[in-house]
Amino acid sequence: MARGDQIYAMRQLMGLAGVYEHHGIDCGDGTVIHYRKLQEAVISRTDYRAFAQGTAVFTRHQPVAFIPDVVIERAESRLGERRYDLLTNNCEHFATWCKTGRSESAQLTNFGWHLDRFKTPELRQTINQVAQGNASKTSLELIQSALGNIAIAQQTIAPQSQQAQREIETWHRVAQLAVKQGRDDLARAALHRKVAAKRQQADLQSQLDQLLDLQTTLQNNQQLTQS
Known part of the structure; x- marks a missing residue:
């Protein structure tokens, strides 16, 4: 792993370990910019340990990507953002956008969650609550x-x-x-x-x-x- 890499660690969902990938951008100085989920998800710069949470960290290799300086600049430009949405703006959307310019989430495709064209507010809110494991x-x-x-x-x-x-x-x-x-x-x-x-x-x-x-x-x- 190196500066400007798109990295991810496995996270648990509803008490189940290793269910989904949590993505971020490696800043190369021991910190990572990612959607940090506290009471409200916000794009933050945290230390590497806070991102990994004791699990292994992997690199997502993109065939076409920006140079590291541009990746970091793009990540920093969104620090403090509070617009997390599982279906349209999750941690992978953010990290992939920083790395390639495309706001995409391969996990949603793999999970079969394709609701971009069917926007029921109550349903989307509930899905986000379940995915974030709030309670x-x-x-x-x-x-x-x-x-x-x-x-x-x-x-x-x-x-x-x-x-x-x-x-x-x-x-x-x-x-x-x-x-x-x-x-x-x-x-x-x-x-x-x-x-x-x-x-x-x-x-x-x-x-x-x-x-x-x-x-x-x-x-x-x-x-x-x-x-």
Whole structure:
């Protein structure tokens, strides 16, 4: 590990050790700039031991990255920031942005947490609470609350997806009938509506898939916490 490296240590989630990576930027002087989680997450410069918390530290190698001076400058420019969000601005988003200029989190992709396009404030707040492990005694309640919010979202989106599918089929039949009647103008209009319905249905189905991924993740965590 060297100055300007993107580094990470394994952290626990809801009492389970080694569940996720906590990322930061190595300043090369025994300090690390990272999202420090106290009562409120804030980007801070801490000593190396506070970052590692007694665990091994690894380097995340990026194929294309800024030179160390630029990486440190970018990290220092955000000291004091208090805008942590698990889904859009977590510790890995921050460290990867410092290193490469891209605000990305490979962990979210690996965990199946793809909710950037489905923004339910209550659900996002609960997920952040669970991820930060604010209160181990209430972790099960938080998970259950998140699962409840997911169920409500699914109940809202599923009928919309089914309706969009019915519209696809309806406009397809309308287009076929218009062609038989020699009404190319109506056929084109119907096909245009069919394409719009297909796009809507694809977007709704994608949201349902994302919610199912998150539901599975939370249910697995719930089982682990109870065991």
